[in-house]
Amino acid sequence: MIRRHIIRSTAEAGSGHPGGSLSCADIMALLYFHVLQMRPQDPGWQERDRFLLAKGHAAPALYAALAERGFFPAEELLNLRRLGAILQGHPDMTRTPGVEASTGSLGQGLSVAVGMALAGKLDSADYGVYALLGDGEIQEGQVWEAAMAAAHYRLDNLVAFVDYNRLQIDGPVDKVMSPSPVPEKWKAFGWRVFEADGHNIPGMNTVVRSAQEAEKPAVIIAHTVKGKGVSYMEDQVQWHGKAPDGQLVAQALQELESVQEVTDDE
Amino acid sequence: MSEGAETKWPNRLATRDAYGDALLQLGAERPDVVVLDADLSGSTRTGRFAEKYPERFFNAGIAEQNMINMAAGLAVGGKIPFASTFAIFATGRAWEQIRNTVASGRLPVRIVASHAGLTVGADGSSHQALEDIALMRVIAGMTVVVPKDAPETERVIREVVDWPGPVYVRLGRAKVPVISPKGAEFSVGKGEVLRDGDDVAIVACGVMVAESLLAADRLAAEGIAARVINMATVKPLDDDMLRQAASECGAVVTAEEHNVIGGLGSAVCESIAETQPVPVRRIGVDDVFGQSGDPADLLHAYGLTADAIFEAARDLVKKG
Ligand SMILES: Cc1ncc(C[n+]2csc(CCOP(=O)(O)OP(=O)(O)O)c2C)c(N)n1
Ligand SMILES: [Mg+2]
Numbered sequence: 001m002i003r004r005h006i007i008r009s010t011a012e013a014g015s016g017h018p019g020g021s022l023s024c025a026d027i028m029a030l031l032y033f034h035v036l037q038m039r040p041q042d043p044g045w046q047e048r049d050r051f052l053l054a055k056g057h058a059a060p061a062l063y064a065a066l067a068e069r070g071f072f073p074a075e076e077l078l079n080l081r082r083l084g085a086i087l088q089g090h091p092d093m094t095r096t097p098g099v100e101a102s103t104g105s106l107g108q109g110l111s112v113a114v115g116m117a118l119a120g121k122l123d124s125a126d127y128g129v130y131a132l133l134g135d136g137e138i139q140e141g142q143v144w145e146a147a148m149a150a151a152h153y154r155l156d157n158l159v160a161f162v163d164y165n166r167l168q169i170d171g172p173v174d175k176v177m178s179p180s181p182v183p184e185k186w187k188a189f190g191w192r193v194f195e196a197d198g199h200n201i202p203g204m205n206t207v208v209r210s211a212q213e214a215e216k217p218a219v220i221i222a223h224t225v226k227g228k229g230v231s232y233m234e235d236q237v238q239w240h241g242k243a244p245d246g247q248l249v250a251q252a253l254q255e256l257e258s259v260q261e262v263t264d265d266e
Numbered sequence: 267m268s269e270g271a272e273t274k275w276p277n278r279l280a281t282r283d284a285y286g287d288a289l290l291q292l293g294a295e296r297p298d299v300v301v302l303d304a305d306l307s308g309s310t311r312t313g314r315f316a317e318k319y320p321e322r323f324f325n326a327g328i329a330e331q332n333m334i335n336m337a338a339g340l341a342v343g344g345k346i347p348f349a350s351t352f353a354i355f356a357t358g359r360a361w362e363q364i365r366n367t368v369a370s371g372r373l374p375v376r377i378v379a380s381h382a383g384l385t386v387g388a389d390g391s392s393h394q395a396l397e398d399i400a401l402m403r404v405i406a407g408m409t410v411v412v413p414k415d416a417p418e419t420e421r422v423i424r425e426v427v428d429w430p431g432p433v434y435v436r437l438g439r440a441k442v443p444v445i446s447p448k449g450a451e452f453s454v455g456k457g458e459v460l461r462d463g464d465d466v467a468i469v470a471c472g473v474m475v476a477e478s479l480l481a482a483d484r485l486a487a488e489g490i491a492a493r494v495i496n497m498a499t500v501k502p503l504d505d506d507m508l509r510q511a512a513s514e515c516g517a518v519v520t521a522e523e524h525n526v527i528g529g530l531g532s533a534v535c536e537s538i539a540e541t542q543p544v545p546v547r548r549i550g551v552d553d554v555f556g557q558s559g560d561p562a563d564l565l566h567a568y569g570l571t572a573d574a575i576f577e578a579a580r581d582l583v584k585k586g
Contacts, residue, residue: 015388056392081388084560084569089390092557104392105355107327136305139327170305170313177305177327261538 002029003229003259005064005077007252010243013081016089019239021061023148023165024132026199032065033131034205043097049127050116052099054109055163056090057133057241062099062209063087071098107140109133109260110160117158117217128212132161136168139177144189150217151190158217159208160191163198166225167237186219198222229256267443267473267562268572270480275443278342279416282380282437288423289348292496293319296427300340302326302349304333309439310350310380323403334360334368335376336531341373346427349375353382353395353436357402368432369405376426383523384568385440390558396551400528401500402434409433409454410501412522412530414475414537415444418498421452431456436472438470438523442563443476457504463491466579467511467518471530473499473565474521474549490583500530505537512542517582519547521575523565527552536581545586547578 002025010016033039036049053062060080067074072086079085086095090104101112104156113131120127138142150158162182172177179185183193192214196207204222213219226240227233230252244252292299293315300322307313307325316323324340326333328350336345356363357378368375379398386394393555402410409429414421419437426433452456460475461482464482470478475496482492493515497509518538520531531548538544551568566569 005301081390081558083557083563085558087390089558090392102392104390105359136328139305139329141329141331168305168328170303170307172530173327176325179327193482242435 001063001068003063003083003256004253005067006060007062007230007244007249007256009063009077009080011245011249013077013146014242014243014245016060017057017241018060018243019167019226019233019236020055020134020148020163020165021058022228022230022233023198023226024058024163025061025131025228026201027132027161027163027204027222028061028065030044030201030204030208032069032200035208038069040098043071047125051114052100052109052129053091054101054130054131055106055137056103059087059089059091062091066096066098075226106137107133107142110143110146113158113160114146114155117150117155118153119156121155129158130161132163134168135162135164135166135173135182136176137178138162138179138182147186147189147191154173155217156215159211160217160219161222162219162221164221167226167235167240169237169240171237183221190216192216192218194218194220196220196222197201198224229259231255268477271443271476274480275476276446277444278441279431279444280438280441281413281416281419282311282439284416284419285378285380285423285437286314288420289315290318292423292427293322296346298344298346299344300324300347300428302333302337302347304328304330304351304355306351312350318350321382330355330359331363334363335378337375338367338371338373341375347375348378350378350380352393353379353398354393357395357398357434361394361401365405365431366470372407372431373413374431376433376435378423378437380437381435381439383438383472384524384556384570385438385471385561387440387564388558391555393558396525397528397530398436399500399522399530400532403528403533407431408501409498409499411454412436412471412497414472415442417446418446418452419452425452425454432569438473442473443491443529445476445479447504453499455499455502455504457507458496458498459493460496462495462575463493464514465491466583467495467515468521468575468579469495469497469508469511469518469530469534470521471500473523474570477570477572478575482543482577484572484576485579488580490580492579493558497530500533503533503537505541509536509541512538512544517545517586519549519575519582521549522549523570525553527553547582549578550572
């Protein structure tokens with residue numbers, strides 16, 4: 001369902017980022033349907049778990065999850081990126097119910113998540129803070145400043161996902177500016193490191209439970225395929241930032257029709 | 267673009283495309299020219315240079331601060347670096363690197379940023395730099411250039427190669443009317459009078475130059491002769507041309523695709539307030555953030571149109 005929303009909303013908008021939205025669709029489904037405690041009718045509920053989409057260009061995936069959870073009507077998805085719409089090209093906390101912080105400038109989100117986790121600690125609150133980063137995004141130095149701070153403050157209420165799809169805009173991440181070895185870097189910064197198949201929701205669910213138990217901040221490196229679920233987009237760098245149109249939309253929707261998605265079972 | 271633009275200037279090109287072409291030419295002529303980008307080489311059009319001269323192209327990845335200081339190091343090493351990304355990230359994310367290393371060292375780094383202003387369109391506020399002119403203008407020794415169209419962009423790029431000290435060039439994503447006549451000149455620090463008149467002066471940069479010319483047509487129909495000045499160099503500002511315009515026209519309207527605070531309008535006010543004070547109206551984004559939308563719709567929604575310039579100019583003339 002999330003994937004079909006991504007295709008429909010970006011196609012309707014005529015622009016957007018389907019590749020990185022599709023690659024994290026299963027992570028979104030996991031979080032919004034299995035992990036995050038929220039009250040869609042009361043988005044500001046103090047005890048809610050926090051989720052922060054650091055890779056803000058994947059907004060179509062976030063919006064699809066929020067709509068399916070009932071934060072706003074699914075029809076809004078078709079106004080994506082329109083003048084005056086509540087669904088902006090990148091997440092805007094002043095316009096969209098359920099968006100915890102405005103993002104779109106890569107590299108800043110994890111720092112905000114650290115702040116949210118610190119606030120939770122100050123209030124002795126039970127909620128968890130979750131963030132999703134891109135694997136190109138972690139080239140930003142600020143990500144590592146945030147990683148250092150999270151370990152420094154022993155933020156065991158913080159879980160980060162890295163959408164490890166191995167592509168960014170100008171090409172493969174390891175060719176543009178390699179951040180490898182990624183797990184070792186997080187480990188060296190004082191985090192518990194988990195790896196998972198980013199398209200296996202039950203598998204990731206088990207990993208998240210362990211991550212929540214960790215005595216320090218935890219990162220889940222989710223191995224994904226950019227454009228996952230749409231054959232012509234899979235692992236194709238050119239589908240990072242353009243919307244499908246015409247026959248390609250129909251083909252994408254048809255391919256996604258045949259895939260059994262977890263949210264459909266509910 | 268406002269009505270009338272398409273018939274007046276049927277040709278439309280993006281300034282970033284002109285930049286890509288200019289870099290290719292420079293690459294052939296100047297072995298000391300190197301280019302940097304931060305994972306946006308397709309969008310900024312530095313990719314064309316990267317393909318032709320891979321050994322002189324450095325992709326910093328998504329790390330704009332690092333890119334700017336790598337450019338600084340290359341400049342110290344005798345190279346002429348052109349560093350590109352979106353305007354918001356170049357001037358916002360890496361501001362302090364530009365201020366404390368590039369500019370304070372008077373290093374010849376050329377920061378050429380695309381995707382400035384509302385005309386970014388659907389990506390929305392996070393990607394629409396409305397503050398970059400202000401951010402760069404306030405740095406000592408920084409030269410700031412906002413070309414109005416593609417041909418001017420090519421000349422600007424060639425002109426700034428050997429300009430002393432750091433330079434910021436602001437480019438756009440959208441295709442904009444080609445209004446430069448063939449062979450028009452560009453010199454850093456010199457304004458360009460595109461249309462003469464002495465009832466009111468309209469001083470504009472970037473995409474708002476075309477809107478200003480359209481406004482001048484409408485003003486003429488009402489018997490108001492507007493002088494239209496393309497102030498592509500926002501810094502150093504052409505104070506002499508401004509003083510003359512203020513004194514001969516008696517009223518000034520400024521127009522820019524930027525917050526009205528800190529950009530061209532502010533610069534013009536600062537200049538004429540000290541030399542030839544006259545009433546001024548500033549057309550620009552009125553101290554709010556942008557949002558997603560079609561570029562032309564956004565310009566309309568935020569009042570960056572020939573209509574708005576026309577009305578401001580007419581009001582000033584009526585009052586005067
Ligand atoms: C600070 C900053 N620099 C550049 C960009 C432009 N940009 C948007 S997406 C992107 C590539 C992101 O790659 P990655 O993090 O791997 O995301 P994914 O592959 O999951 O889409 C870039 C460079 C940005 N949004 N923010
Ligand atoms: Mg990626």
